[in-house]
Amino acid sequence: MLRDIYNSLMEFVRAFGAFQLFFLRLLVNSPSIFFKRFSLVVKQVYNTGTLSLVIIMVCGFFVGAVLGLQGYANLARFNAEDSVGTFAAFALVKELGPVITALLFAGRAGTALASEIGLMKATNQLSAMEMMGVDPLRRILVPRFLGGIIAMPFLAAIFSAIGLFGAHLVGVGLLGIDVGAFWQLMQQSLEIGDIQEGIVKSFVFGVIASSLAVWEGYSAIPTAEGVGRATTRSVVITAIVVLIFDFMITAVAL
Amino acid sequence: MLLCFAAMVSESENLIEITDLCFSRGARQVFNGLNINIKRGLITAIMGPSGTGKTTLLRLITRQLIPDSGTIIVDGVDISTLNRADLYKLRRRFGMLFQNGALLTDISVFENVAFPLREHTNLSNRLIRHVVLTKLHAVGLRGAADMMPSQLSGGMARRVALARAIVMDPEFLIYDEPFVGLDPISMGVIVRLVRKMNDALDISSILVSHDVDEIATVADCSYLISDGKVAASGSPEELQKASSALVQQFMHGMADGPVAFHFEAPDYTEQLLGMDAD
Numbered sequence: 001m002l003r004d005i006y007n008s009l010m011e012f013v014r015a016f017g018a019f020q021l022f023f024l025r026l027l028v029n030s031p032s033i034f035f036k037r038f039s040l041v042v043k044q045v046y047n048t049g050t051l052s053l054v055i056i057m058v059c060g061f062f063v064g065a066v067l068g069l070q071g072y073a074n075l076a077r078f079n080a081e082d083s084v085g086t087f088a089a090f091a092l093v094k095e096l097g098p099v100i101t102a103l104l105f106a107g108r109a110g111t112a113l114a115s116e117i118g119l120m121k122a123t124n125q126l127s128a129m130e131m132m133g134v135d136p137l138r139r140i141l142v143p144r145f146l147g148g149i150i151a152m153p154f155l156a157a158i159f160s161a162i163g164l165f166g167a168h169l170v171g172v173g174l175l176g177i178d179v180g181a182f183w184q185l186m187q188q189s190l191e192i193g194d195i196q197e198g199i200v201k202s203f204v205f206g207v208i209a210s211s212l213a214v215w216e217g218y219s220a221i222p223t224a225e226g227v228g229r230a231t232t233r234s235v236v237i238t239a240i241v242v243l244i245f246d247f248m249i250t251a252v253a254l
Numbered sequence: 255m256l257l258c259f260a261a262m263v264s265e266s267e268n269l270i271e272i273t274d275l276c277f278s279r280g281a282r283q284v285f286n287g288l289n290i291n292i293k294r295g296l297i298t299a300i301m302g303p304s305g306t307g308k309t310t311l312l313r314l315i316t317r318q319l320i321p322d323s324g325t326i327i328v329d330g331v332d333i334s335t336l337n338r339a340d341l342y343k344l345r346r347r348f349g350m351l352f353q354n355g356a357l358l359t360d361i362s363v364f365e366n367v368a369f370p371l372r373e374h375t376n377l378s379n380r381l382i383r384h385v386v387l388t389k390l391h392a393v394g395l396r397g398a399a400d401m402m403p404s405q406l407s408g409g410m411a412r413r414v415a416l417a418r419a420i421v422m423d424p425e426f427l428i429y430d431e432p433f434v435g436l437d438p439i440s441m442g443v444i445v446r447l448v449r450k451m452n453d454a455l456d457i458s459s460i461l462v463s464h465d466v467d468e469i470a471t472v473a474d475c476s477y478l479i480s481d482g483k484v485a486a487s488g489s490p491e492e493l494q495k496a497s498s499a500l501v502q503q504f505m506h507g508m509a510d511g512p513v514a515f516h517f518e519a520p521d522y523t524e525q526l527l528g529m530d531a532d
């Protein structure tokens with residue numbers, strides 16, 4: 001049993017080291033791809049960002065609507081129901097927007113990236129590129145990595161905006177909170193630093209989700225089972241790492 | 255046979271020299287002191303039973319894998335000494351046809367063939383179109399230029415992959431199991447194309463396969479690999495006449511022989527009647 005634990009630990013250390021080297025290669029190659037092959041990046045912003053819009057907007061709306069309901073029900077105990085807008089804005093901009101967007105991104109775009117790259121590996125498409133003298137890391141992985149990083153902050157911002165709309169619809173439209181109080185209290189309380197925190201988080205989560213998705217696809221065992229496991233792993237690991245980093249960034253920002 | 259012999263006379267004629275190659279995957283020794291010379295201008299076939307590491311050998315030659323020991327010299331250069339940039343430069347001189355074609359599935363046939371040109375050259379779209387259509391015409395698929403890879407049959411996909419492999423005018427072509435899973439017509443087409451490409455483009459070809467009949471019609475020189483080493487070499491006719499039991503089993507497709515029909519297993523009776531039956 002001790003040997004099993006030791007082997008698992010060594011395997012983890014090996015995989016972590018390999019990921020770090022891979023991440024460094026992604027970073028080193030990113031500037032040249034961003035400036036010289038921007039069209040490849042734009043295509044991936046569309047694939048990972050635009051195609052994720054529906055799920056982000058629908059989820060954002062309902063999360064905001066729930067915040068409106070919960071906020072009203074709980075703040076009413078302290079006669080502070082007018083602060084529902086402030087409550088929803090803080091929750092969405094600083095926490096739920098970046099975090100839920102990252103989790104949804106991992107589920108929609110991350111799985112698509114991991115399985116696409118894994119299947120390209122399984123069908124020798126990546127080997128074929130190498131044989132044509134084209135580095136798959138530069139041609140396939142870096143544009144997807146950059147596409148995810150660019151898309152994530154926008155998706156998180158859209159999630160928060162739609163969420164606020166949902167909270168407004170429930171709070172003002174359904175529960176009768178004064179529309180002026182809803183928006184004015186929010187404007188008075190929310191500071192630029194809060195929005196910056198949300199942007200920083202969504203950017204960091206974009207780096208995490210994109211890099212883990214392309215890594216899992218690239219390092220997948222090139223079989224149907226291997227690609228399936230890599231796809232699942234990309235979601236699970238991204239969720240864990242995002243929540244750990246969320247705690248760390250929040251702790252630093254406070 | 256004469257071609258093979260003539261090429262063996264001069265060492266400088268070797269395009270690829272593999273010396274004392276050892277490679278293992280986990281506990282399994284795939285190659286154990288393999289020595290092969292690939293001659294310029296010829297079609298060299300690498301044959302062997304399934305699982306002997308033929309495709310692994312191609313991956314070693316192209317340095318997609320790194321050997322445990324031994325040297326692989328390609329056109330006078332030890333490929334283990336190359337950095338990534340030089341390796342990719344060398345690979346541009348290769349053309350490789352994968353077993354399943356390995357076409358990029360999200361772009362059309364035309365774009366697949368144009369892919370290396372777009373990546374490595376600054377040719378105008380007009381010129382790229384001209385070159386791509388010429389290559390597709392050579393494999394008889396000019397009319398399929400706008401199709402997607404998913405719309406192609408296995409044989410067509412392999413022909414498109416061949417057009418892509420020759421679009422940069424490589425110095426040598428590598429074929430990984432080009433005949434597997436093809437109907438007789440497609441197989442005949444591929445056999446003719448292998449010969450035609452080698453002679454018309456004046457290049458060298460390495461062909462990995464276990465289709466003995468097809469190899470006999472197209473290869474100038476053959477190596478039979480077994481147990482991690484070269485078991486026999488020579489022209490396909492020479493291999494047909496070789497006295498070795500292994501070569502005879504392979505060339506004539508006999509079920510049992512040095513390569514046993516049964517995979518290593520415990521005693522049959524013991525296993526059926528023994529305790530582990532519970």
